[in-house]
Amino acid sequence: MERKTLLTDCPDAQGLIATITNICYKHQLNIIHNREYVDNVTGQFYMRTELEGIFNDHTLLLDLDHALPPGSQRQLISSRRKRVVIMVTKESHCLGDILMKAYDGSLEIDIAAVVGNYDKLQHLTERFDIPFHYVSHEGLSREEHEQAMLKAIQSHQPDYIILAKYMRVLTPDFVAQYPHRIINIHHSFLPAFIGARPYHQAFERGVKIIGATAHFVTNDLDEGPIIGQDVIHVDHSFSAQDMAKAGRDVEKSVLSQAIESVTEDRVFVHGNKTVIL
Amino acid sequence: MERKTLLTDCPDAQGLIATITNICYKHQLNIIHNREYVDNVTGQFYMRTELEGIFNDHTLLLDLDHALPPGSQRQLISSRRKRVVIMVTKESHCLGDILMKAYDGSLEIDIAAVVGNYDKLQHLTERFDIPFHYVSHEGLSREEHEQAMLKAIQSHQPDYIILAKYMRVLTPDFVAQYPHRIINIHHSFLPAFIGARPYHQAFERGVKIIGATAHFVTNDLDEGPIIGQDVIHVDHSFSAQDMAKAGRDVEKSVLSQAIESVTEDRVFVHGNKTVIL
Amino acid sequence: MERKTLLTDCPDAQGLIATITNICYKHQLNIIHNREYVDNVTGQFYMRTELEGIFNDHTLLLDLDHALPPGSQRQLISSRRKRVVIMVTKESHCLGDILMKAYDGSLEIDIAAVVGNYDKLQHLTERFDIPFHYVSHEGLSREEHEQAMLKAIQSHQPDYIILAKYMRVLTPDFVAQYPHRIINIHHSFLPAFIGARPYHQAFERGVKIIGATAHFVTNDLDEGPIIGQDVIHVDHSFSAQDMAKAGRDVEKSVLSQAIESVTEDRVFVHGNKTVIL
Amino acid sequence: MERKTLLTDCPDAQGLIATITNICYKHQLNIIHNREYVDNVTGQFYMRTELEGIFNDHTLLLDLDHALPPGSQRQLISSRRKRVVIMVTKESHCLGDILMKAYDGSLEIDIAAVVGNYDKLQHLTERFDIPFHYVSHEGLSREEHEQAMLKAIQSHQPDYIILAKYMRVLTPDFVAQYPHRIINIHHSFLPAFIGARPYHQAFERGVKIIGATAHFVTNDLDEGPIIGQDVIHVDHSFSAQDMAKAGRDVEKSVLSQAIESVTEDRVFVHGNKTVIL
Structure with missing residues (x-):
């Protein structure tokens, strides 16, 4: 059977x-x-x-x-487990959460590798016996860097790529390699606060909620089909830094929930929307 | 069609x-x-x-x-609209919420009548052009009072009876008339704080959440099949009275959500549990 | 004392x-x-x-x-109760919620009057023995209509004006009469979906949350200091109309919470932000 | 300064x-x-x-x-960082969450050691360069086992002891060593489902929410002063095992929030209640 x-x-x-x-x-x-x-x-x-x-x-x-x-x-x-490669920059909380959930079986995925444009998270990754590829962008053009990243990624033949706070914008060429197979976590309740420094934007606006959005990456920055979103309440006493710290938990839960939905084959994409069954 | x-x-x-x-x-x-x-x-x-x-x-x-x-x-x-009779005692918030939601179409039900063992909510009910039956329990045995209530209710041939903070326990004879057709709102997250004065019990225990539970009425007090539950957060500064006031909103939303599920024929009962499709 | x-x-x-x-x-x-x-x-x-x-x-x-x-x-x-005038157009849910909460003491305010540019909510208002002023905008310039509205409002000397789904934009002249004393409910989680038809915008974008924002009215549309915000979860099955219906509850709760904070003198305004103590 | x-x-x-x-x-x-x-x-x-x-x-x-x-x-x-010792049995999710949050600075605590009555979590603990003491209860009386646990714990002079799903009941002698300094996570919204197998109890009762409670340990099982509580929604489709899996996230967040409140010296205990400032 x-x-x-x-x-x-x-x-x-x-x-x-x-x-x-x-x-x-x-x-x-x-x-x-x-x-x-x-x-x-x-x-x-x-x-x-x-x-x-x-x-x-x-x-x-x-x-x-x-x-x-x-x-x-x-x-x-x-219904075999999906293989993922995780792309990171410097922030550890989303990566750490995924590593731990894959470790204890909360997420039924195989993490083939982690690829970073900094080496800051190498040690954490290797604590879980997962290979880390450090591909610095220094001295490389955007295209050269992406080619180097792609090479590292493709060697692992992932089903999905997870951007766990990878802080660089991907080019259309990169995105075209993995259509509807790259999942990003953006630290705002999109479509509010698109682009850079959303917590600073949120602080400037004086909002009373902050949030996170998991979406498939397309060629339009932060405009791809939304997989999941959630928010937490903040008040006047939160600085932009406080918001960033408080936002970690909702970023983690929204991203890992999206990974679960996608890797359980629950997510259909139609136009710029998702249907999740 | x-x-x-x-x-x-x-x-x-x-x-x-x-x-x-x-x-x-x-x-x-x-x-x-x-x-x-x-x-x-x-x-x-x-x-x-x-x-x-x-x-x-x-x-x-x-x-x-x-x-x-x-x-x-x-x-x-x-898929015709269901007829309901609402039973009340003195508290207005759940009744008021149902009256308003039926008025503006948020709840697609017909309120045939409101029956109360006090007349405190008569005026509010009649503002919405709905008949109110005042059936005082004074001077009557429990059975006599229930017979008088039943008579008032049966004349309206309701599909469902809603206990909107009706503060008396119903006898098995009454319950047997409307099996799985009487919906109660209890002001705690059952099975915690069964019975009288749940907010006082919650205050004494020092809980950090309070809640409400909508359930079908059976012969076991507060033990019937649960239809819906929700909670809100409280802290040390809440007296039992503060909890009761803060709890109004969650009581209202849990009860009206349960009424919607039941009157849209979404709720199956099996043993002491519900399946809501 | x-x-x-x-x-x-x-x-x-x-x-x-x-x-x-x-x-x-x-x-x-x-x-x-x-x-x-x-x-x-x-x-x-x-x-x-x-x-x-x-x-x-x-x-x-x-x-x-x-x-x-x-x-x-x-x-x-x-600490006397505040007097408010409520401005409405056609939607009843926010008005109904405030009327009921003032009636049962959940909101400790005096509703001096309701003023509408349609008469659709007159009957509901009068059920609560509150005067309703019907000031149609038909055949009047924006300025003439506002003057007529203002006249009706000023006769009641309100502490605060509540826009309970009043669907017209106020002019700077109007706003200047009541600085930081006009509270609006906008049916999106601002700054997302500013302006008209936010639920349609939300539907088009395929968001997984919808929300509401209570804010003080300033001369910048939907840009005033935010008092409170909240969201609810939606999924792919929600049409724009479904979102509008589901959004009613969060609009009501965000608005009434904001009214409570403001009328209890908890809200300080500084620049474009609020401090709520 | x-x-x-x-x-x-x-x-x-x-x-x-x-x-x-x-x-x-x-x-x-x-x-x-x-x-x-x-x-x-x-x-x-x-x-x-x-x-x-x-x-x-x-x-x-x-x-x-x-x-x-x-x-x-x-x-x-x-305002120095607090030293904690964590006691565990076999489940990794709460331990893993605390390890990761201490690692990335989300929790500003020093984890002096982890002590377990099984060795299942030794490897995970040591990945974070934290000593693990394996103190099997096999062949020991309850008192003997506790003495061995205490010995391992006391050598680290902790400010607080965290029971991160430690599945044995502590004796009054043990509790008396650390009055209001032992924090437990119980996997139900207390006072519902005290004692063993709360998710099975929740499944049997057919509840629509499950939750977690962080509390100080006293001599009355699951009756100590509550520090924090939260719930998540479930439905008829959840088996007891599904509840246990879904409950992990709320257990983690309630426990780590309680650790933060306690180690930031925000929690006063009075009788059987907490005041959190």
């Missing part, structure tokens, strides 16, 4: 749930969990079905292809 | 989703929303399906009865 | 708490609650002191004026 | 704030932060004052002793 996840993303039509669940039933696959959603604005249908049984992937997908409307996408995913 | 909700509650078996959605498809009913859940401990399957189309209730239910396993329960519910 | 609140807002200096509390002590006034705050960036000191005793306002303030540094502001406020 | 914290805990009397702040002023000490609280039920006054300047501890305390009412307690605490 195996477990796999079937993802369907297609134009809405009558009887889709019946069609898909029937095919699964005929294949003697048991449905463990099922969620579906129809976006009434775009007319798109999304379904995520966790299946258990003995799989004949080829005929199952063939049956689906015959039954689903034109323009449908479907994927049958083995 | 009509909308109805199909509720299925049956022993789990392979192919149930396919079976049910196929029957809906053959009846040319469109699935607007669908949620299902299998309780792996009890082996029970729950499914809530919002359907749109032209209904032949009789043949649809017949088809389901032929297809579902023995011991199945299924209901096809017209 | 009376209760009054002393507010001090002055340049920071050594010994200010000792100085102020000494003067109170010499006046045989008992300190019921005290909070102070120093803004280390601006070097400003804020203190709010609830006092109980027999007051000689004149000599108390004279003593303070002698002792406090140049440029100090101090106010001794009788 | 040094920083110290003055804690005052005494019967309430008129002029206490003036008295204490005056003495500080005469000593030319600047007040950085100040919070005070009067418990009107017990008539007790609490004040926490962060001071900056050049301290003459002896005369400062002498001045305070002359001025404060009989039965007063006052402490002048150098």
Whole structure:
């Protein structure tokens, strides 16, 4: 008995749930969990079905292809753990949280490597027996640095790249290598405080909440599809530094929740939005 | 085109989703929303399906009865607004919140009447053009009083009874008239602080959170199936009175959320627990 | 025995708490609650002191004026209930919440009147025996309409004006009449989604939280000092209309919390920020 | 210039704030932060004052002793980092969180050692260069085991002991060694689900929230003064194991927040309650 996840993303039509669940039933696959959603604005249908049984992937997908409307996408995913590479700069809290959660099983991922443009987090990473690649940007052009980073990353063949407070903007060339597979944590409740120093912006504005946003990286800075967001309350007594310190916990929880959703194959991307089933 | 909700509650078996959605498809009913859940401990399957189309209730239910396993329960519910009667004593905040939310459409219910063992809330009720029955308990035995309350309630043929801070314990005879149809709000995060004066109990214990619990009323005081719960943070500076005042908002939101879930036919009861789809 | 609140807002200096509390002590006034705050960036000191005793306002303030540094502001406020006028357009939920909370004592304010540019909420207002002024903007210039609104408002001599979903922008002339005395509720977590139709903007961006912000009105649209903010979680299934409906509760709670803070004399304004003690 | 914290805990009397702040002023000490609280039920006054300047501890305390009412307690605490020893059994998440937060400076404590009755967490502890004492309880009486634990702990002279999911009940003899200095995390919102297996109890009851409580350890199991509490929402789909997994985050945040409050000298204990300033 195996477990796999079937993802369907297609134009809405009558009887889709019946069609898909029937095919699964005929294949003697048991449905463990099922969620579906129809976006009434775009007319798109999304379904995520966790299946258990003995799989004949080829005929199952063939049956689906015959039954689903034109323009449908479907994927049958083995529920193996995902491989990730983490990119960092100097701040340790997000990296530390992911390392610890992978260590104790709270996050069911394999961290293939950590890549940093500073070596500050090398020691922490290696305490968890994970390789750290130090790729300094000093003396390199942006493109040269990214090529060096990419080389280090690609050697690990990651499913996803996690920017755990990586403080440099990625070029379109880099992003194009991993479409909807790079997850960033931005330290504000987007779309407020896009760009640099969001806590300073928040302090200047006198807000009473600060937050964090996990999103897929696209070519528009801090404009990619949002995966998760949360906030905490602050008051007048918080300096920008206090906000940054208080914000660590919400950055960590939003990022690790997003990693969990993505690596459990729950996140569909449509245009600039996510559907999470 | 009509909308109805199909509720299925049956022993789990392979192919149930396919079976049910196929029957809906053959009846040319469109699935607007669908949620299902299998309780792996009890082996029970729950499914809530919002359907749109032209209904032949009789043949649809017949088809389901032929297809579902023995011991199945299924209901096809017209999505009309539910009628409720609200029971109160003296505190106005929960009643006021429900009156206002029904008034502005936030709660899609019809309040048939309010019944109180004091007349303190009569004026507020009548401001909203809703009949108020004042049934004093003075000089009556518990049974006599309940019979008088029941008489007032039954004349309105409610789908549900809402105890909006009704401060008397109901007898088994009363409860038996409305099984899983009486919703109470208790002002603590049950099972902590069962019974009288929970805010005083909370104050004595020195807790840092206070809460509220909405539950169906059964014969065991404050032990019925929980529909919803929430808490707010308090600190050392809160007296029991401060807690009671601060708790109003969470009592209101928990109760009105529970009313919404129940009157939208989202709540299944199994043993002493609820499944909310 | 009376209760009054002393507010001090002055340049920071050594010994200010000792100085102020000494003067109170010499006046045989008992300190019921005290909070102070120093803004280390601006070097400003804020203190709010609830006092109980027999007051000689004149000599108390004279003593303070002698002792406090140049440029100090101090106010001794009788703890009487504040008078408010509420401005509305068509949406009932914020008005209804304030009416009910004033009715049951959760908000200790006197609602002198409600003024609307539509008459849709007249009936609701009058159910609570509060006068409603219907001042249509039809056929009037913005200035003419505001003059008519102002006339209706001024006749009630309010301490504060509450914009409970009043959907027109106020002119600088209007705002100048009530500096830091007009409280608005904006249905987004500012500074995100300034201006019109914030829920539509939120829907387009695909955010996972929506929120509300209470702020003092200044001449910069949605840019005034923030009093309070909160958010709720949403997901992909929320249309803009669903967000608007779900947002009602957070709009209500943020606005009523802000009204409570302001009318309890807890809110200091400095530049574009608030200090809430 | 040094920083110290003055804690005052005494019967309430008129002029206490003036008295204490005056003495500080005469000593030319600047007040950085100040919070005070009067418990009107017990008539007790609490004040926490962060001071900056050049301290003459002896005369400062002498001045305070002359001025404060009989039965007063006052402490002048150098703001050095506190030393803690952490006691563990097998679960890593709370320990891992504290290790990481101490590592990155989020918690300003020195972890002198970790002591476990299993050796499962030895490797994790040593990754952070912190000594681990493995003191198995096998073959030892409860008293013998505690004596061995105590011996390991006392050699590190901790200010506080943190039970980071230490799953054995401590005897009165042990507790008496560290009165109000042992902090436990219990995985329920106390007073609900005291004792063993709270997540199983929560599952059986069908609650919609689960929580965690940090408290000082006394001789009454799970009955000591509560320092902090929080909850998260769950639904019908959570097994007891799911609750345990989901509860990890709230256990971590409640425990680390409690450690921060206690080690920053913010927590007063009075009877079975805490005052946190």
